Structures are given as structure tokens and as C-alpha cells.
Amino acid sequence: MSRVTLLREVGRPARARHRTSDKISRRRMLCAAIDIGSNTTRVLVAEPEEGQLRKVMEQRAYTRIGKDVTRGGGEISEEKLHEVADVVCTQVRLAQELGAEAIRIVATAAIRKAANGEEVATEIERAAGVPVDVLSDHEEGRLAFIGATKALGHPVEGEIAVVDVGGGSSEVTxxxxxxxxxxxxxxxxxxxxxxxxxxxxxxxxPVEIRKLRERIEDFFAGVELEHPDQAVAVGGSATSLRRLVGAVLEYETLERGVRVLTSDPAVEVAKMFELDPRRVEVLAAGVLLLEQFSQMLGQPLQIGKGGLREGVILEMLSDGTTGEAARAA
Incomplete structure (x- = not known):
């Protein structure tokens, strides 16, 4: 697999590109988005309110499905499949109990890359009773861009880069x-x-941090990104870092994050900052990836308040797209 994929929308004028309408349905339609990621499986239930999303419920489970892909020869084990399916079934039930009128389940890098990813998605779909969409890397980036930019809550001029560091892949949209x-x-x-x-x-x-830096630097050797007018970071690493260092990620704050994460065991850091220890275990790598992207983009990263799940719901609510989502039973 290529280390980097660049996808451009070409052949159409900028305003004809596939994008979600700025108009959100005025009807208070409660929607749910479930995101099966490499580290976590998350659900967001939300409805439109004054041009934004009002979050009714958020929940996450650290399923670490990506670990199987890394260690299991590229396949997701039957045990992990059942674990994730149980989590998704619970999240679907919670969304239905809250009155969600439409539910969409999406899967990202781990299932996308797994040798048995199609089988895993089919089994989760069968158990949950809701279709599972395995997103392409382009769709994942596009939806994260929609969620991140809409959640900014204010007009933004110029070009924006949305950085989404996940467990198994990273996107810059x-x-x-x-x-x-x-x-x-x-x-x-x-x-x-x-x-x-x-x-x-x-x-x-220190040796492990040095090895992480070297791996990241080697991976991105020769890769260049154009400098945007603004950069926004979304995803689990970015949102967790908000608790450690604040809402803006630049060299000084990111280095402070590294110091915190290398000073105490994961369980102690988790207690201090009200995080899950399993998130803390992978956070140092996330910090160093975000640092790399900040350097490549020539911008500090503002931690966004929206991302992939928000983008999924916004697309469900936008004119003419709600029919793509599965109706809640």
C-alpha cells in the first residue's frame, strides 16, 4: 500500500464540487452517527439548532480494532469482530431509545485496510440492523472537513486545512x-x-520518543504540503490534547504535551486530565504526528469542535441527503 494517497477533485468548477449544503434542515430531526475507527468506536446523537448541531449524546468505547490489523497479519479476529459488533449494537440501541430518526454507521482505516474488512462490515451490519459504510480515504477527509469547518461557528476566509490524525491513517483535507x-x-x-x-x-x-520522531520524519521525507490560511486539527488525539495543553497546538504546547506524557504512567496522566488510559497509551504518537503536520503546513493547529461524526450528521441533515441514512427502527 502506498504511504500517501492524494485525491483531487478535478474537471469541475469549484462550486460544483461535491459538498454539503450550508442549509441545515429546520425540522428538529434527531440523527445519530457511529464511527468505527482504529482506536475507538464512537456514537454522536445530535439535532439542528440555530444553524449548528446540538449534541444530545456522545459515547465512545476503546475497541482498538486497528491492533488486530497490525498484529494479526492484516485480518480482524473473530473475537474482535464480536466485541465491536456488540459495541455498535449497544450504540444503535441507545440512539433509538433517544428517538433518533436516522442512523448512519461509517468505518474508517482499520476496516478499510483489513484483508477481511468487507466480511467484518457485513457481520456488523447484520448484527446491528443498520448498513455499514466503509469510507474511502477521500470520503473520510471530506466529511471531517465538513464537520470541522461548520463547527468553527464563524466565517472563515481563505484556504483551510483540516488535519485528522487517526489510529490507522491520517488525512489532511x-x-x-x-x-x-x-x-x-x-x-x-x-x-x-x-x-x-x-x-x-x-x-x-526518550529512546522511544526518538524512534517515533525518526519514523515520522522518514515517512514524510520529501512530502510537501501547501501552506493554508488556517489549520484545524480533529480526531481523538487532538481533542484529548485540548485537556493537556489548551486549544491551540504549536511547537511549545506540543512539546509540553510530550513532557506530560513521558513523565508519568498512562493511568496517572489519565487521572490528572480525566482521560481514558487507553487513549493516553497512544497519545504520544498522536502528538508527534500533529507536530509534524503543523510544521509541514506552516501553521499552528486550532483544535476543532467538530469532525467526522459531525460531518456525517450534517450531511444527513442537508437538503436531499437524509434518504442515504438508515432509518431508525
Missing amino acids: VGTIAGGVSEVHSFAIGSGVLSEDLITGDPPG
């Missing part, structure tokens, strides 16, 4: 509010994969 997404850079590197390969200590020591 570039575009504008008016024109939508112009290109998606997808990189076959993520916090979970790096942590599985290179981190054994708790906390990780």
Missing part, C-alpha cells in the same frame, strides 16, 4: 468554505499503528 474540498492527502500512518510498533514502556522513554 484542504478547501474553502465557499468552494468545498479541493484535495485530500491520505497518509498510511496513525497513532495506533506507531504505538503498536514502537512503544513498550509506560511512560514511553
